[in-house]
Amino acid sequence: MTDGTGTAETRPAQGTPGEVFAAFFKLGLTSFGGPIAHLGYFRDELVIRRGWLSDHAYGDLVALCQFLPGPASSQVGFALGMMRAGWLGALAAFAAFTLPSALVLLVFAMSAASISGSLGTGALDGLKIVAVAIVAQAVWGMAKNLCPDRERAAIAVGAVVMLAFLPGVFGMAGAILLGAVAGLALGRGSGVPVGGHVAMPVSRGGAAAAITAFFALLVLLPLLAGQSQGLAVIDSFYRAGALVFGGGHVVLPLLQAGVVAPGWVTSDQFLAGYGAAQAVPGPLFTFAAYLGAVLEPQPNGVAGAVIALLSVFLPGFLILIGVLPFWDRFRAMPQARSLMQGANAAVVGILGAALYSPVFTSAIGDLRDFALALACFVLLMAWRTPPWMVVLIAAAGGMGLALIA
Structure with missing residues (x-):
């Protein structure tokens, strides 16, 4: 109406x-x-x-x-x-939208450790290999949409360079910040404003409280993380959810930096879970449920899955609630559109860096692995095969490679 x-x-x-x-x-x-x-x-x-x-x-x-x-x-x-x-x-x-995939990934996390034998490990290897194809598809699609000119392509490359010298969460946050500043300087208010109006039952006071909570948690959780493993887990997943721009796949490098770098989850566990997450419906963020379940040390299992899942979704909902009453005015500003164009271009670079490490370096061991990854990429890009079907094909391919080996 x-x-x-x-x-x-x-x-x-x-x-x-x-x-x-x-x-x-x-x-x-x-x-x-x-x-x-x-x-x-x-x-x-x-x-x-x-x-x-x-x-x-x-x-x-x-x-x-x-x-x-x-x-x-x-x-x-x-x-x-x-x-x-x-x-x-x-x-x-x-x-309702989150539970189906979160429960499936929780079950996979609880049963993955019991998978043994050449066929079982081959299937898990296939899940790691298909992650290469899926992230490559995401990088390709995002680059076409978010880096259509030489200025934004340069911002994306600059983000990769920054991560080469400053890896981890701080490097990613810095790359997004510098990308936003570059977009503000180079964008000159480009982009077409969107008309219309969004009405929500959110007061300005409620919005202000949500924004305050968003930034307070972002600042305070790292300071409290050393007091317990539970707070450290909440901090890691909250920070990942707060810094994701440009789509669900971008959470991959942020989560990797948060759980693999400190040794809570192995690279093999991480990539196997990421591959499995492509075979289920619903939001990709439910990958956090898998990671929370396999974390070492505790909290893990069901408790870890719940903590990780709520922590990774919370910042996105807080920032959404916080901007609803102010959105119409803010998005009309050309500077806001330019700022986001630069930040999104930096995100492409961040995901491109993740495609190399940890995804490619952890999953591809030889030319046969690369051939399977390339076949999956062609199925996704040229044949438009549904991702869940490509995941099943990759698992079967991983078992086949294990039998050959």
Whole structure:
């Protein structure tokens, strides 16, 4: 519907949390293909079929969530649940969309250690190898969309150079910051502003509290992390969720720096879980449930999975709540669009660096491994094979290579 000025306006909350849970549980079971595909599923189910909001209002909401750090599709789902049934609707949407894949990955984490024999280890090797193809596809697609000119391509390369000399979370945060500054200097307000209006039941006071909590946790958690392993885990996953720009795959290097670098998770465990995460529907951020379950030392298992999952999603939801009342004014600023263009270009470089290390260096041991990775890449890019099917093919290929060896 439209308001008196003709701009797109959302409908008031008119559903129930149970209705929201049912709709998003269906989506959580069937939404394969990553965040961009999820947004298409949301549109088909909630805009076209159920008519919860107008196409214009949906597009406006998507623009907001793609602008912010965090898991864009889950943020859109959270906001749609809020629009439909208030705060309980937002929580219902998050839980229903997240639970199916999180539970599958938790079961995989609890059973992966018991996998043995050449076929079992071969299948796990195949999951590590397919991660090379999937991350390469993500880098390729993001580079075309986010680095379409020489200025932004240079920002992406600069991010790789920075990580070569300053690896880890601080290097990534610095690369994003410098990319944003470069975008502000070079972008000159380029980009087309989006019209319309997003209405949410969030007061300015509530938004201010959410923004304050977002930054307070980002600053305080590293200071408290040394007091217990539980706080260190929360800090690691919260920081990863807070610094993700440009799509779910970007969480890969941030999580790797947070859990592999300190020795909580091995590189083999990390890549096997990342490959398995491609075979399940729902948000890629549920990879955190797998990592939380396999962490050493404790907390791990079910408790570790819950802590990691909530910690990685929390910052994206806090920043979303925090900007809702101010979004219309902020996004109209050309400087804001230029800043984000630069930050997104730096993200492409960060993911490109992760494609080399740890993904390629940990998964590819010889030419046969590379051949399997290349075949998976061609299936994804040229044959448009669904990622979950490519994951199964890679696991079978890994078993075949193990038998040959």
